[in-house]
Amino acid sequence: MDIIQIVPRLPPAIDGLGDYALNLARQLHNDFNLKTHFAIGDAAWTGNTQIEDFLINSVTERSATALLSLLPSESATILLHYVGYGYAKRGCPTWLIEGLERWKRNTPNSHLITMFHEVYASGKLPWTSSFWLSDWQKKLAARLSQISDRCLTSNQNYAEVLYQLNQGKHTRIPILPVFSNVGEPKQVPRLTERSRRLVVFGSPSIRKRAYRQSLKELSQVCRLFDIQEIFDIGAPTGLVLSSIQGIPIIETGKLSAPEISEILLNSFAGFFDYYLEYLAKSGIFAAYCAHGMLTVSPRVYASLQDGIEPGKHYWFLSDRITEITDFVEAQAIASHAYTWYQSHNLSVQAQNFFTHGLGNVCTKIG
Structure with missing residues (x-):
């Protein structure tokens, strides 16, 4: 047929x-x-x-x-x-x-x-x-x-x-909700087994927004989770990217789906600056969830949308967070996001x- x-x-x-x-x-x-x-x-x-x-x-x-x-x-x-x-x-x-x-x-x-x-x-x-x-x-x-x-x-x-x-x-x-276009690993390592790496992934416009509008939050996340390197994945943004607070930014350029999947699978966190009420249609969020990463947003959407709950399926910055965060909580969020993803x-x-x-x-x- x-x-x-x-x-x-x-x-x-x-x-x-x-x-x-x-x-x-x-x-x-x-x-x-x-x-x-x-x-x-x-x-x-x-x-x-x-x-x-x-x-x-x-x-x-x-x-x-x-x-x-x-x-x-x-x-x-x-x-x-x-x-x-x-x-x-x-x-x-x-x-x-x-x-x-x-x-x-x-x-x-x-x-x-x-x-x-x-x-x-x-x-x-x-x-x-x-x-x-x-x-x-x-x-x-x-x-x-x-x-x-x-x-x-x-x-x-x-x-x-x-x-x-x-x-x-x-x-x-x-x-x-959309699925990951860059693979769906059958098994994902725990966050403690991964490189202390943060990924910024997506189209040039989405990544530009992350760097231009959420640089402060991105810096805080890197400090709180002791991030050692940032991987910028996708077509060039046109921005001059070298480091954030001394943390090197590695611009990978365009990569194949298997290459992206390998990076995500060994990365601690994935940062996204996306419209949270439409998060279920984000292929970036789907990719982070499918690879068992800690999904990180610079802001929060107060209500439950498409089964996605802030603080349960993605981590967000708030005024109360000033010290190194609880890694047990971080793993719980990554695990919940991974489980949510498996339903679709x-x-x-x-x-x-x-x-x-x-x-x-x-x-x-x-």
């Missing part, structure tokens, strides 16, 4: 969403014999026409007609990985929605499963494009949810928005995608 996964980009492009889709394709094939054909939604993407056993086709331009040329005219199952900015510069991929609407009309027995990795932007500053385009992004997301046979998302906030947008069509929207790891996610959409529809058309 075959499915089509639509994604903005795949490797060699550095794109977390592409890595997510490729890892999911591998697991679906291994566990359920579902073979993926990829349709790329970025006309500028360059890469091979095949990765492993998965065939790849790319749109020649961002238009409904170009998209339809990649999709079968007979019954099929599509899994769309949706984030507006992945398919259009301003986050309004009208061409994508129109193409899928036409495809659904022309192939009435086909099925569209949409994973909303994002729904729409909500900019509050009038000089940003998201401020002016938010309503149009919302309308496109509503249209997409209406034509989708099943909707899934990565966090509770997005699910609540989708319930409002779909006007009662979808009464149950499964929530699947890659194997569990493949099962969920199969159960909540792909299995039923593929059985009908297979």
